[in-house]
Amino acid sequence: xxxxxxxxxxxxxxxxxxxxxxxxxxxxxxxxxxxxxxxxxxxxxxxxxxxxxxxxxxxxxxxxxxxxxxxxxxxxxxxxxxxxxxxxxxxxxxxxxxxxxxxxxxxxxxxxxxxxxxxxxxxxxxxxxxxxxxxxxxxxxxxxxxxxxxxxxxxxxxxxxxxxxxxxxxxxxxxxxxxxxxxxxxxxxxxxxxxxxxxxxxxxxxxxxxxxxxxxxxxxxxxxxxxxxxxxxxxxxxxxxxxxxxxxxxxxxxxxxxxxxxxxxxxxxxxxxxxxxxxxxxxxxxxxxxxxxxxxxxxxxxxxxxxxxxxxxxxxxxxxxxxxxxxxxxxxxxxxxxxxxxxxxxxxxxxxxxxxxxxxxxxxxxxxxxxxxxxxxxxxxxxxxxxxxxxxxxxxxxxxxxxxxxxxxxxxxxxxxxxxxxxxxxxxxxxxxxxxxxxxxxxxxxxxxxxxxxxxxxxxxxxxxxxxxxxxxxxxxxxxxxxxxxxxxxxxxxxxxxxxxxxxxxxxxxxxxxxxxxxxxxxxxxxxxxxxx
Amino acid sequence: xxxxxxxxxxxxxxxxxxxxxxxxxxxxxxxxxxxxxxxxxxxxxxxxxxxxxxxxxxxxxxxxxxxxxxxxxxxxxxxxxxxxxxxxxxxxxxxxxxxxxxxxxxxxxxxxxxxxxxxxxxxxxxxxxxxxxxxxxxxxxxxxxxxxxxxxxxxxxxxxxxxxxxxxxxxxxxxxxxxxxxxxxxxxxxxxxxxxxxxxxxxxxxxxxxxxxxxxxxxxxxxxxxxxxxxxxxxxxxxxxxxxxxxxxxxxxxxxxxxxxxxxxxxxxxxxxxxxxxxxxxxxxxxxxxxxxxxxxxxxxxxxxxxxxxxxxx
Numbered sequence: 001x002x003x004x005x006x007x008x009x010x011x012x013x014x015x016x017x018x019x020x021x022x023x024x025x026x027x028x029x030x031x032x033x034x035x036x037x038x039x040x041x042x043x044x045x046x047x048x049x050x051x052x053x054x055x056x057x058x059x060x061x062x063x064x065x066x067x068x069x070x071x072x073x074x075x076x077x078x079x080x081x082x083x084x085x086x087x088x089x090x091x092x093x094x095x096x097x098x099x100x101x102x103x104x105x106x107x108x109x110x111x112x113x114x115x116x117x118x119x120x121x122x123x124x125x126x127x128x129x130x131x132x133x134x135x136x137x138x139x140x141x142x143x144x145x146x147x148x149x150x151x152x153x154x155x156x157x158x159x160x161x162x163x164x165x166x167x168x169x170x171x172x173x174x175x176x177x178x179x180x181x182x183x184x185x186x187x188x189x190x191x192x193x194x195x196x197x198x199x200x201x202x203x204x205x206x207x208x209x210x211x212x213x214x215x216x217x218x219x220x221x222x223x224x225x226x227x228x229x230x231x232x233x234x235x236x237x238x239x240x241x242x243x244x245x246x247x248x249x250x251x252x253x254x255x256x257x258x259x260x261x262x263x264x265x266x267x268x269x270x271x272x273x274x275x276x277x278x279x280x281x282x283x284x285x286x287x288x289x290x291x292x293x294x295x296x297x298x299x300x301x302x303x304x305x306x307x308x309x310x311x312x313x314x315x316x317x318x319x320x321x322x323x324x325x326x327x328x329x330x331x332x333x334x335x336x337x338x339x340x341x342x343x344x345x346x347x348x349x350x351x352x353x354x355x356x357x358x359x360x361x362x363x364x365x366x367x368x369x370x371x372x373x374x375x376x377x378x379x380x381x382x383x384x385x386x387x388x389x390x391x392x393x394x395x396x397x398x399x400x401x402x403x404x405x406x407x408x409x410x411x412x413x414x415x416x417x418x419x420x421x422x423x424x425x426x427x428x429x430x431x432x433x434x435x436x437x438x439x440x441x442x443x444x445x446x447x448x449x450x451x452x453x454x455x456x457x458x459x460x461x462x463x464x465x466x467x468x469x470x471x472x473x474x475x476x477x478x479x480x481x482x483x484x485x486x487x488x489x490x491x492x493x494x495x496x497x498x499x500x501x502x503x504x505x506x507x508x509x510x511x512x513x514x515x516x517x518x519x520x521x522x523x524x525x526x527x528x529x530x531x532x533x
Numbered sequence: 534x535x536x537x538x539x540x541x542x543x544x545x546x547x548x549x550x551x552x553x554x555x556x557x558x559x560x561x562x563x564x565x566x567x568x569x570x571x572x573x574x575x576x577x578x579x580x581x582x583x584x585x586x587x588x589x590x591x592x593x594x595x596x597x598x599x600x601x602x603x604x605x606x607x608x609x610x611x612x613x614x615x616x617x618x619x620x621x622x623x624x625x626x627x628x629x630x631x632x633x634x635x636x637x638x639x640x641x642x643x644x645x646x647x648x649x650x651x652x653x654x655x656x657x658x659x660x661x662x663x664x665x666x667x668x669x670x671x672x673x674x675x676x677x678x679x680x681x682x683x684x685x686x687x688x689x690x691x692x693x694x695x696x697x698x699x700x701x702x703x704x705x706x707x708x709x710x711x712x713x714x715x716x717x718x719x720x721x722x723x724x725x726x727x728x729x730x731x732x733x734x735x736x737x738x739x740x741x742x743x744x745x746x747x748x749x750x751x752x753x754x755x756x757x758x759x760x761x762x763x764x765x766x767x768x769x770x771x772x773x774x775x776x777x778x779x780x781x782x783x784x785x786x787x788x789x790x791x792x793x794x795x796x797x798x799x800x801x802x803x804x805x806x807x808x809x810x811x812x813x814x815x816x817x818x819x820x821x822x823x824x825x826x827x828x829x830x831x832x833x834x835x836x837x838x839x840x841x842x843x844x845x846x847x
Contacts, residue, residue, distance in 0.1 A: 062805065065620045072576050146574055146587040203620065219629045220797030221703055246701050246795040250685050254693055255700045410568030410810055417572070417579060428577055441578070448580030 052530040054240040055510075058252045058261040062220055062245050067203040068187035069144040074519050075265070077184045079243065081520040082225060084187035084208035087116050087134065087166070088178055090433045092524070094289070094341060094517035097182045097433070101129060101209070102166070111173035111472045116166040122230035123190050124213035131160035136191035138181075148185035150448070151176075151437065173470040175477060179434035184520075211522060212241055221245060237529045256281065256505055259533055263506040263513055269327050269383060275505045282508050285329050285501040286515040289338035289430035294391065294495040298455045300373065300422045307365035309492040313351040315358035315398045321390045322498050325383040330500040335485040336442050338428070339499035341517060343435050343481035348489050359398045370399025375423040377404055378412045384425050387497065417453050426452060426494070430518060435481050439465045443484060456493035509533035544831050548824075555823045556608065559816050560601050570617045570810040591617060604816065614813035618806070623817040626802065631821065633703045634791070634798035637721070638783050640714050642776070644722035645729055649772070652726075653733030654765060660738060668730060676727035680786050684720040684793035691716055701795035717794040721786045728779055729772050736771035740764045770841045777833025780826055
């Protein structure tokens, strides 16, 4: 007890320790003061937008890399399309290619030699874009491990005979070449700088010849761009572009309501109607190349039976899926190719919802009384989870009992690729405007992806995929792709569910924002205006 | 003094087996989880051939123990390896993200102390009164509210309605950080202060019952002096210990809060990297966080011993 009494009375130590407490208290006062003072700063920051000089876009997904050869995440791709240019680019509707670095191009009669004539373009450090830069960038992307080289396997050589000319020679005719070259992976980077700094360093502070020059990149937080001072195209109506990374759906919506962001990506589907009702805001639904479907793995005996697959097509209520999963903001699916993209088969109609017919077709199959199966879905995918529920309930009506198995994203994908998945939720999005890519992955059993892991194959369809790739006559190509789509539609190796759009919300003070079906919006930034708000 | 340094030295030495254990646990547990980083990199363009190329590039085609050997070999040279996903070294990624999280944790800690110390003391002194009852119910409510929900509520009130604070981000410069991180720090602090307030209150009550308090009063020392010099000083020791032990709680909260407030911190990096099976970054981040916990526990012990002479450095 004496100890207890003695201990606290050593006053010199007490006074020493009183100081940190005072410092802490002072710190907190600063914090609170900053909190109150900061609100003024907030208004000031928003004032930047009020002068219509800054456009702020809040994206849902982090930017992983600004190296076009390594790009695979949409939100990163859209950034690199602001920074760099390619020889060509897709037009605003994604139906054709238009010039970018190359003003014009010639194709030899045999379709094996493409000659591109470059216009006058400069990187944002003032150095000119040369044919040598183009050659280096294309070859770099072709040889990038795990990159996009597989698209350009037909390319024999890329040459730069003079600073304004690029010649690409093919080993066989390859109709999608222009579309492939318009892809983000084939963006042009300054060879000298990349080599001098090393790719790893260069792509932390990259320089390109695109409309926007990156001035600041706070990893995981935001990116700031200024107009490329050497940009040869139309000068945008604002000088600063800021991209914020805000993964939380609710926080993005709050940012917009608060006018701290002008445009937000991917507002939650269930808030679309509410946001549209707000007099200050507007929502956009841009057609995308996304196709939602269910893979039917043919290692599972029932799915080998065409009658079973046909029955499934009539058993599923696509309108209910669109309503429940996308609040009505999607289109029921028919063709496996992205909605209204090049050579999309307009004559195919979504299979109607007809449980009686489905039951009748199933009764003619080897499984007249149905069977048990499972459906793999990805956890936390709200639209996907709603879709799974509709499928389970619809198939139960024809005697097929579906067990929904939920896995975290990568585990789900691993199981779906593994060849014993039965039913699996999947989606596809195009990277190029040409249908060659989706046909190779979805139809050709030797295309590497086992026809979307369905392990289905049809000799006629496969032959057509190969022929169409080498066919240079657009009319003949159209006929071939329409036939391929018809075969897939009839045989149903996977269940095409719906085409869902890109969702954006913006303030009404933003005019002219537009994303192409491939998702990039760099074209619309050239003409977009931001009112005072 | 030599005792103190010997104590510190021993504790630092004890870090080595702890760190080794952490590396083994993190490395092998992570590789037990199904899911392939190549699938994440290739996305919908996954083909077994392309995946095999990536596995080779990343060294994932080697036996697990060989991969662990390479990982440890790099680690002792201060290299955490390269991120699978970000085309950047894991060390630089972590270094970029660490300050925001540290700032947030420290800020939340300070706010929690500022909230809980006065409330805990007053509640103990007015035991059973209105303030005490309100505190007990209030702390229960703040503790029960999940940070991601409570964060959104704070955003709705202070960012959207009152427009006092920003919705997201970290800002640049000290004042800007303090402003940007106020709501996230408060979200964590309110939940954390429950533990501190209740501990302090209980500790105060038991100290107040001690004989030495009566003795001091009988000796004629004023009530305030007894309270500040004897009671609070003794009671506060308890919350220092609780504070240290609950650091793991703080770190856990930052993961959720960083998501709601879009703060580019270590918690978000960890969650993203686990989802994409970015092994080097997960290993690096976990090691850094584990190291932080160990260091804070060490600091807590030292501070505890400094505050309470009954605790020796043995």
